[in-house]
Each structure stands twice: as structure tokens, then as C-alpha cells.
Amino acid sequence: MKKKLIPLIFACILLFSGCTNGSGEKNNFNVSGNVAKTQGESRVLTLSMRVPETLNPLRNREATVDTVLKLIYQPLIAFDEAGKPSPSIAKSWSYSKDGSTLSLELRNDITWQNGSSLTADDVAFSIETIRGSADDSVYKKVLDYVSSYSKTGQYSIDIHFREPFSKSVAALNFPVVSAAYYQGQTDPKSGANMSPMGSGPYSMKSYSIASEMILTANPTYIEGKPKIETISVRTTGGAETDVYAFDQGMTDILVTDAIETGRYADEGVTGVHQFTSNQYDFIGFNFHRSLFQDRNMRQVVAYALPKKSICENVYLQYAKIAYTPVSPSSWLYEENVAPFDYDTNMATTLLKNAGWTDKNGDGRLEKENEPESLHVSILTNQENSARRQTATKLRDELTLLGFDVTLEILPFAQYQEKFTGGDYDLIVGGWQMSPVTDLYDFFGSNGSLNYIGYHDEQMDNLLLAANQAVGEGATLLAYSSLQKRIAEELPYISIAFRSKAMFVSNRVGGVIIPTEDNIFHSVNQWTFESKKE
Structure with missing residues (x-):
């Protein structure tokens, strides 16, 4: 049974956590040979995720898929390294006197990967999409706080909360999707929902079902085009498979409990980035x-x-x-x-x-x-x-x-x-x-x-x-x-x-700053270490 993500976007439902073991699935990796070193892919960053039910981030229910989709979409409001809400699509915000409404000003220079502008219509549509998503979708609990919204301009919107809450702004850390692109796409497996189109650092070039997703750097990304041009995301069967793939040099990144550091501290790892x-x-x-x-x-x-x-x-x-x-x-x-x-x-x-x-x-x-x-x-x-x-x-x-x-x-x-x-x-x-x-x-x-x-x-x-x-x-x-x-x-x-620790293969360098919210926090500054290729 597919492991679903317990949403970390809300206050009242928190996981009373037990063991730290993986899923128990072994060597289910859909790869032939060493991906990082074959077929001229030495400059392709290789990642992993589970087989997605959908590639629409607001309808998705799976944790590893959500992590990868952060490469394609930007959040309305981001978190910095200290977990503090920080500008992203929303460049600034202010509360009403009673604290029940947050007025957001959006950036007016963000474009979707098809060239159209991101506006308040897209934020409103994203809230409606969350409202229509499954109860266990990643961002569903946003609606525990948001009661309604009202557009106040092409690049401004008011978010109304059910009651004043000091961390209501943090609840707006959800990805924004394009209203024009996703309009009417209610089936999570529809064409648009399986062909993501965002405004983040990468865009999807291709996807082979249950096998591989290819991402390419987005030249219009507002933080600057990523230095790594291509990413290959391979589908895996579980956490133990991820470990196996990393151990075998099939993937470049592994995130795990930092206590496991010694297990991966060999010549194939250039950095252990703790957070x-x-x-x-x-x-x-x-x-x-x-x-x-x-x-x-x-x-x-x-x-x-x-x-x-x-x-x-x-x-x-x-x-x-x-x-x-x-x-x-x-x-x-x-x-x-x-x-x-x-x-x-x-x-x-x-x-x-x-x-x-x-x-x-x-x-x-x-x-x-x-x-x-x-x-x-x-x-x-x-x-x-x-x-x-x-x-x-x-x-x-x-x-x-x-x-x-x-x-x-x-x-x-x-x-x-x-x-x-x-x-x-x-x-x-x-x-x-x-x-x-x-x-x-x-x-x-x-x-x-x-x-x-x-x-x-x-x-x-x-x-x-x-x-x-x-x-x-x-x-x-x-x-x-x-x-x-x-x-x-x-x-x-x-x-x-x-x-936690993010283990990185010796091919990857640059400014690597993973956070609990987003391990790809600084991905546009990652590079390949040419001297180690």
C-alpha cells in the first residue's frame, strides 16, 4: 500500500512518531546500470521519488513526489533557513487590525513556463483546487485556516482566516498553479495533471510512467537559471530502495536521519549537509x-x-x-x-x-x-x-x-x-x-x-x-x-x-543549503564538480 504523506502544513494534526525504519521494500529500482556515469549523463543530476498518482502538487498525496514538485512550482509564501515566512510569489503582506485578514502583494514579474504571467487569479484558483482535493492531499489542511479570499487587484489578494492565528501566514506555504492551464482538470490523472507546468527553477521535459521524469533548467526563474541544466528523477519502490540506489551510485542525493552518517561516509560522498x-x-x-x-x-x-x-x-x-x-x-x-x-x-x-x-x-x-x-x-x-x-x-x-x-x-x-x-x-x-x-x-x-x-x-x-x-x-x-x-x-x-543529513555524491557541489521544508532550497546554485567527474 502506497505510503501517504502526513501533511506538515498544519497545527492540530501532528504525527506521534514511532520507529525510524524504512518501508521494507528492497532493490525495486527501475534503472539499468549506473545512471550517473552512462550514456553521456555525467552532467545529469539524478534523484528519486515514488511512482506518482498525479503530478499536480495540490492534488498529490505522496511525500517524495511533493519534494520533487518543489523543483517545478513556487510557493505563495516560502520559509527561510530559520523557518520564518519569507517572500516568494507574495513579495509582501500585512494583517488587518483584528488579525483575521492577510493582504498580500504579489510579484508582477513572475511568468509561467508557457510565458504567461502569474497573477492573483492563479492564487485564487489554487485555493479552490486545494478545496477540491482529497482529504489526505499534502496541502488540504490549509483550509483549516483559510475561510475565503478576495482579489483586490491583478497582483494583490486578501486571504481571510477563520480566526486570528499567529502562524496563519505560515499556512500559506502552498504551491501556486496556473488557473488557465489547470482549469477544469479535476481528474488527478488527466493530461494537464500529469504534465506539470509551473514557475519554479525547473520545467518538465518528459515523463515515462513509473520510470523517469526529465527536468530542464528554467531560464525565466526569478532567482536565476539553475547552473545544473538537467535532472533525471527515477521512480523507486521505497526508502530502502533509495538507500540501495545511492549506495550503488545510481542517484546523487539521499536524505536520512543524520545518525546514519557513518554508513555513507565513503569516497563516493563529497558532502554531508546537516539540517x-x-x-x-x-x-x-x-x-x-x-x-x-x-x-x-x-x-x-x-x-x-x-x-x-x-x-x-x-x-x-x-x-x-x-x-x-x-x-x-x-x-x-x-x-x-x-x-x-x-x-x-x-x-x-x-x-x-x-x-x-x-x-x-x-x-x-x-x-x-x-x-x-x-x-x-x-x-x-x-x-x-x-x-x-x-x-x-x-x-x-x-x-x-x-x-x-x-x-x-x-x-x-x-x-x-x-x-x-x-x-x-x-x-x-x-x-x-x-x-x-x-x-x-x-x-x-x-x-x-x-x-x-x-x-x-x-x-x-x-x-x-x-x-x-x-x-x-x-x-x-x-x-x-x-x-x-x-x-x-x-x-x-x-x-x-x-x-537530518543530505548526502551528496562527489559530482555535486556549489551552495547546498537544505532545509526541512525544502531540500532544494538553493538548487539554482548547485553545480557539478568538474574535477571529480
């Missing part, structure tokens, strides 16, 4: 247990967690230590928060102050008139090596402090069931965060993903203020206050945001 992913790892508390309703006890666990050691020995330094659920690479990250770094002396002091002592000398702490012993269970899933190691390290540290600890390492389905059902004490888990993250879902009293059972009126107010802030300055200030409260309250102990 911070949206994969956030944490330790969560069960607030239905009275022990962890005491903030001091949550601090004890935080002081017992050796984050630096975990980053070095578990993540192999391919992660960024975090103190809040906002990425340290994000423009919204607040670094001046209470850290509660590893300090067993502070942990011991807090335990003594709370009345926990080893009265009988058995190495376990007891508390007078306390019906609940200092016993905790730590839950994690067996498929994820980093979580298993983190849970084991935390168990060892808490045991040294006098806790009686049980470690529950379960298959993902059972692990997820226990977490969502509140059947645990501590959990080592992770979320695939969205560029449009609504943190209320995690920590708000009525949050849909608040499986830990956390309730705090001040936090609720800060969460709502962060959601409703309008404008860059107000949003930064609101998220700063929110993160300080999260770090102080410790509903989660933030561990890290994992790194």
Missing part, C-alpha cells in the same frame, strides 16, 4: 499521578537527565539540545529559559527537601506518611534505538538517586495505546512538529494531544496569547513568554530536535 529536522524528542510526565503534580519532582527528573551525554553518545551529536518544544533553529526559539541541566546534587537536595530518605538502607527512598512509594515506570517503544537508550540511561540515573524504576519497552502499537490511555508514569517519546504548530494541543487544558493530563491556567492564557498574536514582533514576544513558562513548568522535559 535540523522537526523531529522533537521529549520525556513526558503523567499528571494523573500525584507524584508528578509536584513541580519539584519534575525538576528532580530533569536534573537526573544527562542531556549532553545523550546528545553525544545516543544522537552522536546529530541533534540540537532543546529546552522547549520550539526548534533551536527556529526564529521563534527563546534561549533564555530555565535549563535544569544535569545536576545530581540538585536532584538529591530536592528529594531531601521533599522528605524522601532511605530509612532502611536498601538504596530506595521512602517518605513518612506517604502512601505512594518512589516507584516509577518509564515507557518507550522498542523500534526506536535512541529512545531505548535514553530510557535506559534515565532509569540508571534515577535508580542511583533512590528511585525504584521499571522500564517498559514495547512495540509501537502497544506503546502508543498506553500513552494515549494514560497508562504510564514517564514516557520517552517524540512528535513530528509542524511549521504551523499550535502548542495548545499539547499543553492546553483541553488540548487534543494533551495525553499527559496537564492543566495550568497561566499556561492556557500564554498558549492562547501565542496563537492570537498578530505580526512578527508580537509573535516573538508571545512565544518568548510561553517558552519561559514551559521550561519553568516542565510538562515535558525537552531533549532535542534531531538532525
Whole structure:
């Protein structure tokens, strides 16, 4: 069954991520021989994707196809390297006084690859196309925020939102398609929908079904014609096939968890380009247990967690230590928060102050008139090596402090069931965060993903203020206050945001700056390294 993309364009539906394994499909690569070195293709950049159901980016449901289509289409609003909304088709924007409407001014010098101008009609048509797409299409969740639109000129449009939301502008990171070209093309497999025509750095020259797509550099691309003239995109059967193809020199690019770096560090790789992913790892508390309703006890666990050691020995330094659920690479990250770094002396002091002592000398702490012993269970899933190691390290540290600890390492389905059902004490888990993250879902009293059972009126107010802030300055200030409260309250102990790596064959050079949103962020500046061909 084809793996569908879980959209990363929205706030409320986020993936509670499990194992990091591939799809299990092997050596399904539709290539004969070494693509990069045969038939005069030494100057062809070779990529891979799954077999597409459609090549219309707004009707597409598959992640790798979406990645490749970013080479052909431009977004209405882009993200920069810090995840901050930045100009693309829209060159500027401003909010209405109540924050419910965003007025966008479009560039007037963008042309489609057939020579016609890109206008506000195309933006309006793109929103309507999203509205008519399948529920699991990549950009469908844009409509969770956008209620309507009104064209105000040939190159201007107002986007009306259902309610003021500080990250509504980030939700407009969807590709714009041509109204004239796609008008009436409702079948995802129609001629136009299988023959993409965009305004991005590349245009499609040809496509052989379930085999190969050929792209050529677009000379009218607004950021400048790409230096690499031709791209071949081959269809593959799954993630393991992508690995095989890269290992065999059949493709030039592989993106994977950065911890896998050593596997590909050979003479065939010229660069490993790391970037911070949206994969956030944490330790969560069960607030239905009275022990962890005491903030001091949550601090004890935080002081017992050796984050630096975990980053070095578990993540192999391919992660960024975090103190809040906002990425340290994000423009919204607040670094001046209470850290509660590893300090067993502070942990011991807090335990003594709370009345926990080893009265009988058995190495376990007891508390007078306390019906609940200092016993905790730590839950994690067996498929994820980093979580298993983190849970084991935390168990060892808490045991040294006098806790009686049980470690529950379960298959993902059972692990997820226990977490969502509140059947645990501590959990080592992770979320695939969205560029449009609504943190209320995690920590708000009525949050849909608040499986830990956390309730705090001040936090609720800060969460709502962060959601409703309008404008860059107000949003930064609101998220700063929110993160300080999260770090102080410790509903989660933030561990890290994992790194991804883009491995590049030794034929490719230039300015390579992949981002979580778009690994081809700087593709028009990529080159071939002639000395290595």
C-alpha cells in the first residue's frame, strides 16, 4: 500500500512518531546500470521519488513526489533557513487590525513556463483546487485556516482566516498553479495533471510512467537559471530502495536521519549537509499521578537527565539540545529559559527537601506518611534505538538517586495505546512538529494531544496569547513568554530536535543549503564538480 504523506502544513494534526525504519521494500529500482556515469549523463543530476498518482502538487498525496514538485512550482509564501515566512510569489503582506485578514502583494514579474504571467487569479484558483482535493492531499489542511479570499487587484489578494492565528501566514506555504492551464482538470490523472507546468527553477521535459521524469533548467526563474541544466528523477519502490540506489551510485542525493552518517561516509560522498529536522524528542510526565503534580519532582527528573551525554553518545551529536518544544533553529526559539541541566546534587537536595530518605538502607527512598512509594515506570517503544537508550540511561540515573524504576519497552502499537490511555508514569517519546504548530494541543487544558493530563491556567492564557498574536514582533514576544513558562513548568522535559543529513555524491557541489521544508532550497546554485567527474 502506497505510503501517504502526513501533511506538515498544519497545527492540530501532528504525527506521534514511532520507529525510524524504512518501508521494507528492497532493490525495486527501475534503472539499468549506473545512471550517473552512462550514456553521456555525467552532467545529469539524478534523484528519486515514488511512482506518482498525479503530478499536480495540490492534488498529490505522496511525500517524495511533493519534494520533487518543489523543483517545478513556487510557493505563495516560502520559509527561510530559520523557518520564518519569507517572500516568494507574495513579495509582501500585512494583517488587518483584528488579525483575521492577510493582504498580500504579489510579484508582477513572475511568468509561467508557457510565458504567461502569474497573477492573483492563479492564487485564487489554487485555493479552490486545494478545496477540491482529497482529504489526505499534502496541502488540504490549509483550509483549516483559510475561510475565503478576495482579489483586490491583478497582483494583490486578501486571504481571510477563520480566526486570528499567529502562524496563519505560515499556512500559506502552498504551491501556486496556473488557473488557465489547470482549469477544469479535476481528474488527478488527466493530461494537464500529469504534465506539470509551473514557475519554479525547473520545467518538465518528459515523463515515462513509473520510470523517469526529465527536468530542464528554467531560464525565466526569478532567482536565476539553475547552473545544473538537467535532472533525471527515477521512480523507486521505497526508502530502502533509495538507500540501495545511492549506495550503488545510481542517484546523487539521499536524505536520512543524520545518525546514519557513518554508513555513507565513503569516497563516493563529497558532502554531508546537516539540517535540523522537526523531529522533537521529549520525556513526558503523567499528571494523573500525584507524584508528578509536584513541580519539584519534575525538576528532580530533569536534573537526573544527562542531556549532553545523550546528545553525544545516543544522537552522536546529530541533534540540537532543546529546552522547549520550539526548534533551536527556529526564529521563534527563546534561549533564555530555565535549563535544569544535569545536576545530581540538585536532584538529591530536592528529594531531601521533599522528605524522601532511605530509612532502611536498601538504596530506595521512602517518605513518612506517604502512601505512594518512589516507584516509577518509564515507557518507550522498542523500534526506536535512541529512545531505548535514553530510557535506559534515565532509569540508571534515577535508580542511583533512590528511585525504584521499571522500564517498559514495547512495540509501537502497544506503546502508543498506553500513552494515549494514560497508562504510564514517564514516557520517552517524540512528535513530528509542524511549521504551523499550535502548542495548545499539547499543553492546553483541553488540548487534543494533551495525553499527559496537564492543566495550568497561566499556561492556557500564554498558549492562547501565542496563537492570537498578530505580526512578527508580537509573535516573538508571545512565544518568548510561553517558552519561559514551559521550561519553568516542565510538562515535558525537552531533549532535542534531531538532525537530518543530505548526502551528496562527489559530482555535486556549489551552495547546498537544505532545509526541512525544502531540500532544494538553493538548487539554482548547485553545480557539478568538474574535477571529480
